[in-house]
Amino acid sequence: MLLIVLAYLGGVLTILSPCILPVLPFVFSRARQPFTRSGLPLLAGMALTFAAVASLAAVGGGWVVAANQYGRWVALALVAVFSLTLLWPGLAERLTRPLVALGGRLSETSGGGDTPRPGASLLLGVATGLLWAPCAGPILGLILTGAALQGASIGTTLLLFAYAAGAATSMAAALLLGGKVFAALKRSLGVGEWVRRGLGAAMLAGVAAIATGLDTGVLAQLSTASTGALEQALVDRLGAPRPDGGAMAMRGEPAMMMQGGPAMMAAGAAMRGPEAGALPDEGEVPPLDGATQWLNSPPLTTAGLRGKVVLVDFWTYSCINCLRTLPYVKAWAGKYRDQGLVVVGVHAPEFAFERDLANVKKAVSDLGITYPVAIDNQYAIWRAFRNQYWPAHYLIDAQGRVRHHxxxxxxxxxxxRVIQQLLREAGAAQVSAGLTEVDAKGVQQAADMAAVRSPETYLGYERAENFVSTPNARHDEAAAYATPARLALNDWGLAGHWKVGPESATLAATSGRIVYRFQARDLHLVLGPGPDGKPVRFKVRVDGQDPGDARGVDVAPDGSGTVTSQRLYQLVRQPGDVRERTFSIEFLDPGVSAYAFTFG
Structure with a gap:
């Protein structure tokens, strides 16, 4: 029952989402007609169609995507016809004389007449529902994740109906308000005809926006109403389950484009792990073509790897989740190399500096990686695997089939255990028994997730949250910032002259500070020196004092340290009980760039 309420509330919030904007003109085209005979059937058609298409997505997987795209184009054509009849009521009769009666009826029921027909409104609602179906946020992703984890069921369909009903409720309120507006216009101004034509033009503009992708592109950038945070707050407030752990970090732009929906379904499926003795066949391994360069090996191909068990590890060198997984990957590469395992690291960058081959080579050397690494700067391998996460592990059997992720x-x-099972299936004579234990140090030590209450936080304006300095962040220009005297948990800010760019904040003066109120055992910050590469000195304080035994591996007990390269720096590691602390870092030289806080 709780999830049904959650889904309904999420649907109510949908009217604020940018991707619903092109659909609203279709709803408002019924505003001046009786609600029960016109608006209600339209909203019912939208809700029923949306729930049906989303249910098919939960049941059918990938094939429904193509089917839905065909349905969208059919729906676009249908709505375009309705739009034209709003603009020119006689158009259907002039163009199609044999169907003049049907054309007139469509014109009348879509807004050109005074006697609305519920059937035609329902039909328009069905078309609009097909257009609306791809509009989804975290709560819809949560529902589809449940279907992936537990199988599609009547319960899943009920949740989808609740989501659709919530959206229909908010749009019904807007429709009823629109009806009052239209009534006032008709009584006082007599501009009903122009309003009708304006709605027709708005509907055509909506069709064009959806057909060209503007509904999810430009509108998403222009709109000041984003429901993602509101919906996620509902998820957190009501305690609904969701995929957790490193997968939810989804570091980098390619990952962030898939918020909810199939990406969340895949993440949920991955959390289940393999069933004992039964590994699914997830399809043929995608090609490893497209790497801009290979390290530690000549270019590898899937054909050349046939007969081997292959672990493909997607990573990037400033990703804390990847760094904490790396000791196991390196250990497996050495332990099972002679038994038929090949580990392939695919380095897919997040930040611009991670595209620099010299930086990656240095990181591979410093981290002691000796297995082959593909430099995937164009995300060719990433896209071939349809990957969405750092880190991500795919296991391929000796026949070239993906068996686990x-x-x-x-x-x-x-x-x-899956590696061992696939090696046995491949005919390895002696497969090492037992499980690997690692004694990782520094940034690679496992996180204390039970103590973490602070999220990964980006300093660039494209993804920054909880920024509390004054003034608000000025995009791509230097400005003087000040931080408040007191910070709430997870608030952060800049002090001094900084230039805030899309992925980082760069110090534009000889000194400046960053402060963050956090709770976690470890605090890390991705940093880089200025364009000239000169080292940047810094001083860390915790609650206004030198960190002492709470220092990270990149900091001296007195809090001093130096930024020498573009990488992740561990600045705090709290001993003993973990509690809320105020972190500050003062830079004593200009030009430093700060990218993202991570915690552990």
Whole structure:
């Protein structure tokens, strides 16, 4: 029952989402007609069609995507016809004389007449529902994740109906308000004809926006109403389950484009782990073509790897989740190399500096990685695997079939058992028994997730949250910032002259500070020196004092340190009980760039 209420409330919020904007003109085209005979059937058609299409998505997987795209184009054509009849009521009769009666009826029922027909409104609602179906946020992703984890059921369909009913409720309120507006216009101004034509033009503009992708592109950028945070707050407030752990970090732009929906379904499926003795066949391994360069090996191909068990590890060198998984990957590569395992690291960058080959080569050397690494700067391998997460592990059997995947940190024991099983299936004579134990140090040490209450936080304006300095962040221009005297948990800010760019904040003066109120055992910050590469000195304080034994591996007990390269720096590691602390870092030289806080 709780999830049904949650889904309904999420649907109510949908009217604020940018992707619903092109649909609203279709709803408002019924505003001046009786609600029960016109508006209500339209909204019912929208809700029923949306729930049906989304249910098919939960049941049918990938094939319904193509079917829905065909349905969208049919719906676009149908709505375009309705739009034209609003603009020119006699158009259907002039163009299609044999169907003049049907054309007149469509014109009348879609807004050109005074006697609305519920059937025609329902039909328009069905068409609009097909257009609306792809509009989804975290709560809809949560519903589809449940279907992936537990199988599609009547309960899943009920949740989807609740989501659709919530959206229909908010649009019904807007429709009723619109009706009052239209009534006032008709009584006082007599501009009904122009309003009708304006609605027809708005509907055509909506069709064009949806057909060209503007509904999810430009509108998403222009709109000041974003429901993602509101919906996620509902998820958190009502305690609904969701995929957790490193997979939810979804570091980097390619990952962030898939918020909810299939990406969340995949993440949920990955959390289940393999069933004992039964590994699914997830299809043929995608090609490894498209890497801009290979390290530690000549270019590898899937054909050349046939007969081997292959672990493909998607990572990027400043990703804390990847760094904490890396000790296991390196250990497996050495332990099972002679038994037929090949580990392939695919380095897919998040930040611009991670595209620099010299930076990646240095990181591979510093981290002690000796297995082959594909430099995937164009995301060719990433897209071939349809991957969405850092880190992500895919296991391929000796026949070139994907048999297992895992997203994010955790379940290393389960992944190693799959490696052992696939090696035995491949005919390895002696497969090492037992599970790998690692003694990781520094940034690679496992996180204390029970103590973490602070999320990954980006400093660039494209993804920044909880920024509390004054003034608000000025995009791509230097400005003087000040931080408040007191910070709430997870608030952060800049002090001094900084230039805030899309992915980082760069110090534009000889000194400046960053402050963050956090709770976690470890605090990390991705940093880089200025364009000239000169080292940047810094001073860390925790609650206004030198960190002492709470220092990270990149900080001296007195809080001093130096930014020498573009990478992740561990600045705090609290001993003993973990509690809320105020972190500050003062930079003593200009030019430093700060990208993202991570915690552990």
């Amino acid at each position: 895992h997203f994010g940190e955790g379940d290393e024991a389960g992944t190693e």
